[in-house]
Each structure stands twice: as C-alpha cells, then as structure tokens.
Amino acid sequence: MRHAEDKVAFVYSDAFTRYKFTEDHPFNPKRLEMTLDLIHTLRLLDGVPLIEPVPATMEQLLAVHDSRYLDAVQRASLPDADPDSYAPWGLGTEDTPIFPGMHDASALVAGGTVQAAELVMSGKADHAINLAGGLHHAHRAQASGFCVYNDIAVAIAHVKKKYAGARIAYIDTDAHHGDGVQWMFYEDPDVLTISFHETGKYLYPGTGEITERGEGRGYGYSLNVPLEAFTEDESWMESLTAILEPVLDAFAPDLIIHQNGCDAHRYDPLTHLCATTRIYREMPRLTHRLAHKLCGGRYVAVGGGGYDIWRVVPRAWTMLWAEMLGRPLPEALPPEWIARWQGDAPDPLPTQFVDPPNLFEPIPRRAEIEEKNQITVRRVLNGTPFL
C-alpha cells in the first residue's frame, strides 16, 4: 500500500554499532552497516530526516528496570570489570558478555526507540524506525539472550506515561518468544503483546506457551502463537493474518509497534524455522496496513534477532523500510552493493530481494506442521476473552 503523504523518520547513529559483545558473537552490528549501505545504495534515505538518537535517561530506564540492575550494568561497563561478578544479572556469560561502554551503548539503543515512539505519538512523524532496537529478551533485573536494556519496554513505558490512556499493540515476529516485553506488561490491559515464534521445545527462551495470556486485569492481553519447528512461509503468514486482523480490530490500538527480528529464515543458524524472505516483504505490509486502518498510521518498527547477517538481515530490513516509505523496490539487489560485501561474506550473497520459490527442498512433514499450526491459531483465538 502506498501512502505517499506519510511522514517517516529514520533513527540512526553510527554509535549504534558500539552495542557489540565480542568479535565472534552471533549478535553482530555489522548487519546494521550492511543494511544502511543497501538502503543508501537504493537512495531510500533521500529527503528523509535522519534522526540522531539521544541515550535513554536513567528515569526512562527505571520505569522498566530495577535500579540495582542498572547499577550492575554501569559497573560492568568499566574497563576493569570482572565478568564473574555479574552472573546473577545474566551478564558476563557467553551469551551476554560484558564489554566496556555497555551501559552507554545499550542506553543509546533504548533512547532511539523512545525517540521513534515519541516522534510518532507527537505527530511529527507517521512512522518511525530504529533498526538497532528490538531487544525483547531483556528482563526487569536480568540481561538475557543478547539483550541488556529492553528498548521496546522503555519506549512503551514512556508512551504510557506521557500519553495517558494510550493503548499500545506490540507485535513480535522474531523467531524467539518476546518474553521480556510480555512479562513487563503482563498485568497491563492497555499493552497488548502478541508474539509469533518457534515453539520453546528446542528454542530459547522456552516460554511463549498459548496458556501465557496475562494476569489480573491484563488477562487476555498477552497472546502467544508458538509455531512448529520447520514452519514455512505459507503457514507462518496464514497464522499471522488469522490472528492479527481480528485481535487488533477488537483491541483498537493507538499505536502499533512491530518487532522485526528476521531469524525465522531457513538460513538462520540459531533457529529451526524454514521461512524465506517472502515473509519479510509481507509482514510489514500487513502491520503497516493495520496501522493505517486502526490508529491513524501511528507505526513504530524496530529490528531484533537475525543471525544470518549476510544473506538475510540487509534484505529483510530494507524491505521493511521500503514498505514504511511507500516506495517500490527493484526485484534485484544493486550489483555494486553485492560487490562491496561479497568479499567478506562466507556464502554467495543472494541477488534478489525475494527468495525464488524453489530455493529450498520442501519439508517432508509439511502437512502435519501446517495442521498443528492451524490448531494452535484456533486455540489462541478461542481463548482470547475480548474477541
């Protein structure tokens, strides 16, 4: 859908790449540089204001994080910090090692998402994006799954405080369960969290069961759609469409935030889903359309997971940005971009944005997986009280 009149904002700073654990860590900020380069090459930032993020304030962080945890992160950010002292906070592990400047880097990412949400809520922009954001695993007092501060939750808390009564729909299509955001607003009926993910049977964080539906007044306002390992495009999109349309219609949000982790792709080394980049063209199309239909276009997009940084992330997030911008993309990737990055890449880079339909062998158990996912979707919808 094209909305040429939409005002868009792109929040970015080169300092985002300081959110980096170790050289061989799977969460690699090089994916941001590659994506930015692809977007620039396609001239998709011409005439778009590039918003320089400011770090989230302590007050903003304290709205969702424990003060002792913030202290620990700050101490762990010093150059001579001992990693062994931070295990109770989920830091200093192989997953989330400590690194100098960790607090500043994490606060900047969180500030970026706060700014994106503020631009949209204040009406300065219709849509805003922070590709460094999407750190959905961070808990109130614990780092988890490569996430230190939960930028999404910080932004939601900011919107709730400044725009009293705002109803926020959070859509998480990362392959991992959006647990941090869910637990932080588990009792809040004004924050609807919907997470689509690979079931927790074989995948971190193991939570995200259908039965996690919220608590107290927030009962019904946490939705989880755990899909089978080896789920492919069609079943993934069918599940998304079947749930998002009716649930968001009934919830009537004032703001939609979409977390765009792109680790459901078959190439992703950490997960066991079998999607292609087709879903990364179609998902933003769906959530963007819903934002126009339901909340005056107020739409914030953040990044998230995505560990095939060469073949998947730049394509997925460029398609996301093109959708927000309402600009058509060529079928093919610009050859000069491929030429610039192919030398470093361990595999041949793809030449098209959308993977060709016969790229992968079909999954032998496809019918069974589709059926199981359909049952899951039915159970999710049946148990949602406000429908």
Next chain:
Amino acid sequence: MLVESIMTENVVTLTQSMSVQDALDISKAHRVRHMPVVRDGYLVGLVSDRDLRDAKPSTLESCDDQLLRETLVDKIMVKDVHTCHRLDFVEDAAAQMHRHRIGCLPVVSQGRLVGIISERDILHTLVEMMGVNAPTSRVEIEVPDRPGMLADIADLLRARRMNTSTVMVFPSPVAGCKRIVFRVRTMDPRRFLQDIENAGYTVIHHPCASSQGEV
C-alpha cells in the same frame, strides 16, 4: 525443599457446627476443593469436594436444600485424615499423596493445623523445578548409565561459561543408558551441542543435532 516452603498458610477451614450448605458456599466462594475442619485450632476432620457432591442431591432431581442446611459438617467429614509435617520433604509429601490417591495434605504441628498443600502446589513446585518459566534452551542428552557422566557434561558447560538453570536425570528407553535434560541459560547452544557430540554423547530430539538427520 520442605513442605513449609510451599504450603498455603492461610487455610480456608470449617467448624463442625457449620452446615453442609455453608461448606458448599465457602468452597465456591474461595474456589477450594479441600477444607480442613478445626476445633480450637486442632484438626478434627476434612471435607473434600467429593464429600460435598455425595451429600448433594443429583442435579437431575428437584432440589430441596432444607436438608443441606440442617445437616452438619460433622456428619459428612472424614475423620482419619492423612497429614504431613512442615519439616517433611516435598517429594515425600508428593509420594504420600500419590500412594493414597488423595488431593491434599493438611500440615499439622503438635495437633494444630498450620497449613495445607494440594496437588496444585506440588505441580507448581514441579514446574518450577523443571525450570519451564525461566528463559533457557532445553538440551536432552543420552549417556551411558555409569558414574561421572553428569560431571562430564557439566565440565563442557563450565568451559563455555554457560549457567545451568535446572538439571533432570531420567531413565532412557535404551537399556544401560540415562537421559539428562539441561535447561541452559543460553540463546545459542550450538557450540555446546557440538561439544557434546565431540565428547561422544548423543543429543536427543534436537533439530540442530547432526545425529538426528531426518526432519
């Protein structure tokens, strides 16, 4: 883990002079299935939802609740109640409940009722012990049934600086083997899985494991 750490201390109780109708109302209002009957703090009996159902007329008959209001709890309660002590281990209490096919155990100390544990408390404890609520990756490994296996795998975790949330050891369907389930606090278990296979053990049910192959 001791019974006192999981028991409910604010117990919904009855007295012998209450009517069966009172008991039904209290059970409904507090959504409890088991109500100890006490006299001066001492446990004298127990009324379960089954006792109440037995006392109620069938839903198919026209109901005359006069009888329910006149009959006292004393008449329908069970008097020889299975109990446990606050210092019992949770696993022993669970075994007792399973053996006697009962849904709760009042916790009694020197004759006085001090708490109650139900099937739900036991299940909740089990869920916590299995670490289902914590953010973890689940890894199931088949190992020979001999000493040192757990330590072998734990060494691999230590080398990778991975923190374990829970460990369970199960019998394996394969004779002479055991299965160990680790819930590990990591988002990226790939290298750990590789370590396990390099050490000669088998990773079970994991889509990443090379020993599984078939999708």
